[in-house]
Amino acid sequence: MKKKIVLWIMTVLTACALAGCGKATDQLPADDQAAVTPVTSVAPSSAGNTDPVTPVTPLYYFDESLISDEYLVGMDYFTGDFLELAPTVIVKVRYDGRIEVGFDHTLLNGEEYTDIRYFDLTEEQYANIEEEIDLRKLFFLDPEEADPETTMDGGYSSLIIYDKNGDVYKVCGGFCPHNSDFNRMSGVISENLPEEFYRYCNEYKLARLREEEFDPYENHSEEFKTKYGVFLDYDGDLGELDKYNYIVIDAQYHSRDEIVDFNSGYQKYVYSYINIGSIEDFRDYYDDYADLALGDYENWDGEEWIDVSDPRWQNFILNELAPELLEKGINGFFVDNCDVYYNYPTEDILNGLAVIMRGLKGMGCDVIINGGDAFLDAYCASMGSWTDVITGINQESVFSYIDWDNGSLTYASEEDKAYFLDYIEKYGDQGAYIFLIEYVDNADEHRTLRSSIKNYCEEHDYLYYISDSIDLN
Numbered sequence: 001m002k003k004k005i006v007l008w009i010m011t012v013l014t015a016c017a018l019a020g021c022g023k024a025t026d027q028l029p030a031d032d033q034a035a036v037t038p039v040t041s042v043a044p045s046s047a048g049n050t051d052p053v054t055p056v057t058p059l060y061y062f063d064e065s066l067i068s069d070e071y072l073v074g075m076d077y078f079t080g081d082f083l084e085l086a087p088t089v090i091v092k093v094r095y096d097g098r099i100e101v102g103f104d105h106t107l108l109n110g111e112e113y114t115d116i117r118y119f120d121l122t123e124e125q126y127a128n129i130e131e132e133i134d135l136r137k138l139f140f141l142d143p144e145e146a147d148p149e150t151t152m153d154g155g156y157s158s159l160i161i162y163d164k165n166g167d168v169y170k171v172c173g174g175f176c177p178h179n180s181d182f183n184r185m186s187g188v189i190s191e192n193l194p195e196e197f198y199r200y201c202n203e204y205k206l207a208r209l210r211e212e213e214f215d216p217y218e219n220h221s222e223e224f225k226t227k228y229g230v231f232l233d234y235d236g237d238l239g240e241l242d243k244y245n246y247i248v249i250d251a252q253y254h255s256r257d258e259i260v261d262f263n264s265g266y267q268k269y270v271y272s273y274i275n276i277g278s279i280e281d282f283r284d285y286y287d288d289y290a291d292l293a294l295g296d297y298e299n300w301d302g303e304e305w306i307d308v309s310d311p312r313w314q315n316f317i318l319n320e321l322a323p324e325l326l327e328k329g330i331n332g333f334f335v336d337n338c339d340v341y342y343n344y345p346t347e348d349i350l351n352g353l354a355v356i357m358r359g360l361k362g363m364g365c366d367v368i369i370n371g372g373d374a375f376l377d378a379y380c381a382s383m384g385s386w387t388d389v390i391t392g393i394n395q396e397s398v399f400s401y402i403d404w405d406n407g408s409l410t411y412a413s414e415e416d417k418a419y420f421l422d423y424i425e426k427y428g429d430q431g432a433y434i435f436l437i438e439y440v441d442n443a444d445e446h447r448t449l450r451s452s453i454k455n456y457c458e459e460h461d462y463l464y465y466i467s468d469s470i471d472l473n
Contacts, residue, residue, distance in 0.1 A: 062139045066163050070095060073133050074160030075189045076173075077101075079205040086205045090160070091197075093133075093189065097126045099197065100459075103204050116455045117200065125192035132188040134181075135161055139170060143177035157186055228463035230334075230437055232273050232472040238262040246435075246463060248273060248334045248368075248394075251325050252283075260329040271368060272330045276317050276356050277337030279306045285321075289313060294344060299404050305340050309352030318359040332366025334394065342374040350378055357389035368392045368435065373423045392433030395424050399453050400438040402470060409441045409468075411449055428460065436464040437472075 072093045079086045092100040098121060102114045121129075138159060158173030159182070177183060229244040238258055241247050251259060251272035263270050279289055281302040292313055293304035306313060322333065335357070341349050353375050361367045369376065369390045376393075380386055398420040401412040412420075428434040438453050450466055457464040 062136050064136070067135060067169065068162035068164055068166060070166060071100075071162040072130060073135070073138075073185075073189070074162060075186060076158050076160075077190075077193075077201070079201045087208050089201065089204070091189065091193065092160075092162070093121075093126075093129055097121050097123070099193065101197065103200075105208075115451065116459070118458050119194050119197045119200075121192065121194060125194065128192045129188055133185055137181060138172050138185060141172070141179055141181050143172060143174050143179045143182040157182075159186055159189075228435055228465045230465050230467065230472050238270075242268070245269065246271070251328045251330050254328070256328040263329055263331070269331045269366075270329070271332050271334040271366065272325045272328070273336060274317070274322065274325060274333045274360075275336045277306065277308060277340035277353070278303050285316070289316065294340070305337075305343055307349075307352070308340060308356060309348040314352065314355050314359075317356050322360055322363065326363060326365065330365070332368065332391070333360055334368050334370060335360065335372075335390075336370045338369055338372030338375040341372075341378065345374065345378075350375065350383075354379055354383055354389065361389050361391075366391045366433075368394050368433070370394045371396060373420075376427070377423075386427055386430070386432060390432065392435060393424055393427055394435040394437060395420055396437045397439060398424070398436055399449060399456070400440050402439055409439045424462070425460070428462065434460070434462040436462060438464065438466045439468070439470055440466050441468045 072095055074090055074092045076088050077091045078088050087104070089101050089103060094100055098118050100116065100118055102116050104112070104114050106112055139161060143157075157177055158171050160171050161169040163169040173182065173186075177186075227245045229241060229246070230248040231241065232248065232250050234241070234249060235253065238247075238249070238254065239262060242262075246269045248271045251270075259270055262268060278297050279286055279293060281290075289306065289312065290304075292307045292310050294307055295305050297303040297305055308314070325333070338353055338357070341353055357367065357369070357375075357379075367390045369392075371394075373395075376386060376390070379389060397412060398417055399412055401410050401416070403410050424434050424436075436453065436457060438450075440450050440453070453464055453466060456462075
């Protein structure tokens with residue numbers, strides 16, 4: 001209620017300021033624009049707060065070049081019924097056919113947290129909204145101008161125009177708006193919001209009213225929560241993993257019948273771990289290739305980097321190990337330790353990896369490279385396209401960090417996070433499938449970390465798996 005009163009007051013003040021300058025019906029001449037002093041617009045936040053926002057341009061003229069190319073329009077959506085005390089959320093209609101909504105929460109530790117969620121619009125729903133929204137008309141119309149045919153009573157209502165930075169360009173609306181154009185634009189948004197959004201708003205409202213404990217990770221969408229799982233040390237029945245759509249296992253330790261039954265019966269994707277850049281002493285082929293070891297693998301006892309340029313190793317991977325794994329009915333490979341090139345950045349190692357990766361890709365299945373940024377960038381810089389060697393990237397520890405010295409899981413540094421975000425987005429924007437594995441324990445102080453991972457991946461449509469153990473079992 002406080003939010004609605006403040007917004008109404010600011011809207012009246014803004015209207016008065018506009019009246020004093022004459023009614024705005026079009027852009028001012030360029031020479032006059034510099035003389036106009038910008039006003040401060042109060043914009044609603046994601047769930048009922050009011051924050052002063054200074055637009056990048058005065059509110060007396062409409063500059064289309066400054067308007068957002070990410071958000072079509074925003075609307076404040078009241079989650080309650082008439083006169084009910086309930087939170088308000090801001091619904092942002094995106095040009096990619098989704099709505100973006102922020103739900104404000106206070107965690108048990110007192111931390112303020114905004115849970116950003118995305119809901120898909122159908123093509124028809126989005127088309128209906130896009131057809132009706134006219135930003136130029138919305139900018140200049142007077143929401144309080146009486147409509148001779150219709151008088152609308154009710155609470156505060158606003159529509160929001162955003163700028164290139166995603167900040168508020170102008171808040172349009174007021175208390176009990178009467179203008180038919182405004183109400184038509186507002187109405188078409190309300191009429192075309194998905195049912196999933198309304199259901200979640202109701203859950204959110206009830207949780208706020210009851211002051212229930214909120215865990216942003218536990219409440220993230222089931223679609224993403226159960227899509228991807230990595231279980232390298234899993235030795236149980238694969239049927240127990242049926243809630244996951246994509247799983248990574250070590251197929252050497254599962255039978256063909258087990259994998260085929262799971263794959264066909266549950267219609268899932270099964271990727272097998274394959275280690276091409278190092279050798280582990282528990283593998284049955286270790287003694288045959290131990291002489292190709294280059295050096296110890298730090299933090300992993302019993303594992304050594306291997307010389308991928310050696311024809312013996314290339315022949316083993318491409319003509320023995322990979323075909324055996326494919327024969328078990330998997331959908332593709334989860335390729336580990338191309339980072340051998342990061343540790344041994346020679347032309348021979350680069351060429352050896354290229355031979356193996358092109359060979360795996362040539363088998364006609366998915367090839368997901370785990371990490372491998374140094375190799376992939378070097379390959380694309382001088383040898384060909386990423387499509388020659390992979391279909392997707394799995395990146396570990398973008399947001400999280402394994403502190404080996406202290407044996408703990410914590411936040412990644414901002415520098416490392418920025419680097420890996422650039423890496424995955426570069427190839428993701430070109431069409432590569434993107435997967436994340438993050439290692440985060442269940443400590444209360446890491447709730448925000450888990451939810452940051454969720455928010456980022458749902459926004460970019462990446463799949464992710466959060467494990468509280470580096471053993472992935």
